[in-house]
Amino acid sequence: MSKNANYSKTIWITMLTLLILLGGLPMSSAHAQSAQKATWLWNTQLIATSSADVLQFAASEGINLIYLQINRDLDAAVYHHFIAAASAQGIAVQALDGAPSWALDSQRSQLQASLDWISSYQNTAGADERFSGIHIDIEPYLLREWKTKQTKVIRGWQQSVLSVVQTARQLGISASADIPFWLHTLYTADQQTTLSSWMMQQYDSITIMAYRDRADAIVDVASAELAEGVTAGISVYVGVETNASAEGNGITFYEEGAAYMKQQLQIVNDTASAYASFTGVAVHDYAGWTAFNNR
Template sequence: MGCSSSRIANTSSDTNKTTPTTAPLATWIWNTTFIQDETEVSRFFSFAQEQDLQRAYLHVNADIPNHYFESFIQQCNASGIVVEALMGNPRWILGDGTPSLQSNLEWVRQYQGNASTDTRFTGLHMDIELWALDDWQSNLETYVPAWKDLVNNITSFGESLGMTVAADLPFWTYTIIDPTTGDKMDAWMLNKLDSVTFMTYRNTVDELIDVAEKPLAAGDLAGKPVWLAVETRACTEPKVSFKGLVTVSNLSTKLHSIRGNCSAHASFSGIAVHDYTGWLELG
């Protein structure tokens, strides 16, 4: 996932409105290769403990032997960190993309089947981002129904393995309408999935809270968990990333403020930081 899924909105200044409260933190781990390095794994768990990390979206990588995943996930479970299998490619909607959806699902099936209970993924986490396709806007009548089919297939697969299914969506998903049914895709996705992480990428507290309002309201209505998200990687779009603006400690303060402001929503479940590498590099 990346900052390309954002849109600019008119928002107010960055102020703290309420007393901070606690809520879980999550992060994306795209560079899965580090789980093969004991030093880097130790560094991850030290950082995770410092930040009170409670959820990790761990990218599927069939080139890494199963035993590294087993060891890492076992340590996560022992540390109270839920691990979801992260996968996604916008070209899956076109029937291609490497690795393919089918190869990812087959890898997950064999992994879950061979792993002991304490080394298994808890869920699947989709990051498909069809709006990154050049012809997304001009092909909504084709892409949106196909997107639904894709999600239906993945949720059915997840259910067959007893796994939860979640997805990353832009905060403006409420603007995406299925031309064939009139469905608003934020509501459709929330009703279909176990939870949604909305990419509420803004680099001030107030601006993030502003763009988070509709996703949280939709989550309240659907009765489903909603995760908000912040960006720490470099981004060409303005007002999106915290990179270069904060340290890890500064970001923690802002995350506490976001939690406090959003805790009135029953759907608010936590904040995901994109991504682990970018977060660590804030210094």
């Protein structure tokens, strides 16, 4: 490289650094532009009857990750076909399952049955037909036992997480889960760390259920766990809701409409990208989102 070229390069780097320091060019801009988008697909019959529609919608909305509910009654060939088609579009598909009772020691056999199905599926599917990860939604705080035996339930929840992660490691795929935005206010059964931080130390990725209908509120409720994600060094998705909610108008985008949500999610991407853990947004769920768009 010539002396003049070196000089020009030095000037350019100096100017770029000044722009960043003065706020003219956010350091997180590249991260924001590369933000991912995920959705949950609970109705597995759709991949048998409407797979082309699902994938067309995914393409139109820029979705590159689908949490797909597993259905042990559905022929594995249906999953083979859908995941292969999704893979061809650059869309990752994770095996989705869960129930509040899976945190109970007495019900862990249900979790194990699901993990066994995933293992069997992965071992018989082709390379482009396999799930890229396991995504779990347990939510034991919905159980009546949560009010009377919370520490015991939390201990069981932790054990279930370890079972999920162990299976994922054996299969060579990722493990992830949904968690509420307030989980950092609770502690592990041994009181050593916050429950959300412990989850992040186990999982490869977390999706925060930050269900609000304004970008500032979404980032605000997600901020504590986004910060924990930075410390843990994992990927964190920020989840939002499109379905009607009995919890109030501030929880879901259902009342505001698709155009408003798109605008707010762009702000979330721009703002949350200040956290190195932020990976993208996750919209709950495919059925609600498509109905929402068609209103």
